[in-house]
Amino acid sequence: METDLYDILQVAPHAEPEVIESAYKRLALKYHPDVNNASDAHARMRALNHAYEILRDPAARARYDQERAALQFERRRPTRRAAPKKRARAKSKTRARAKWTPPPKPRRETVQEAVAVNEALIAAALALARLYPTLTSEILQRHLGIKYPRALNLYATLLERGWIDDEGAWQAQDTQVETK
Numbered sequence: 001m002e003t004d005l006y007d008i009l010q011v012a013p014h015a016e017p018e019v020i021e022s023a024y025k026r027l028a029l030k031y032h033p034d035v036n037n038a039s040d041a042h043a044r045m046r047a048l049n050h051a052y053e054i055l056r057d058p059a060a061r062a063r064y065d066q067e068r069a070a071l072q073f074e075r076r077r078p079t080r081r082a083a084p085k086k087r088a089r090a091k092s093k094t095r096a097r098a099k100w101t102p103p104p105k106p107r108r109e110t111v112q113e114a115v116a117v118n119e120a121l122i123a124a125a126l127a128l129a130r131l132y133p134t135l136t137s138e139i140l141q142r143h144l145g146i147k148y149p150r151a152l153n154l155y156a157t158l159l160e161r162g163w164i165d166d167e168g169a170w171q172a173q174d175t176q177v178e179t180k
Contacts, residue, residue: 005051005064017056024052121146121154134168
């Protein structure tokens with residue numbers, strides 16, 4: 001069995017007889033030597049006829065399916081191989097393995113540090129008043145190099161202190177940092 005008869009007829013192994021017959025007719029119309037001028041048209045038609053002769057007869061198909069199953073079982077069985085030989089390890093100095101340690105947790109900033117950073121950011125944001133007539137959190141992120149939550153907090157602080165209005169436009173011309 002060089003080629004599978006089901007593959008020749010392009011059908012599934014569990015195909016009904018009607019499907020096999022229609023596949024044979026379709027392929028015969030396509031590959032018949034009177035229609036197809038290919039050099040292997042005669043050989044292909046012989047293979048189609050042979051496959052159809054076996055697969056249309058229920059008894060012959062049952063024998064073919066048994067042979068096919070046995071052949072597939074033989075192909076699936078793994079061959080026994082000898083166990084691989086163990087190589088002798090070269091004697092070398094054993095080095096101590098480094099013990100894994102988790103990365104350190106980031107230090108949380110204190111309230112005083114957060115207030116100091118926020119006041120410095122407010123001063124930097126007020127310097128942006130000369131560049132931008134209106135302010136957005138995206139501008140704060142881009143120019144001050146801060147992430148979204150802190151930029152939003154800074155925007156809210158500027159809004160609370162009255163330096164910008166609801167649309168982000170600057171309110172006061174004299175923008176000096178308040179000291180508490």
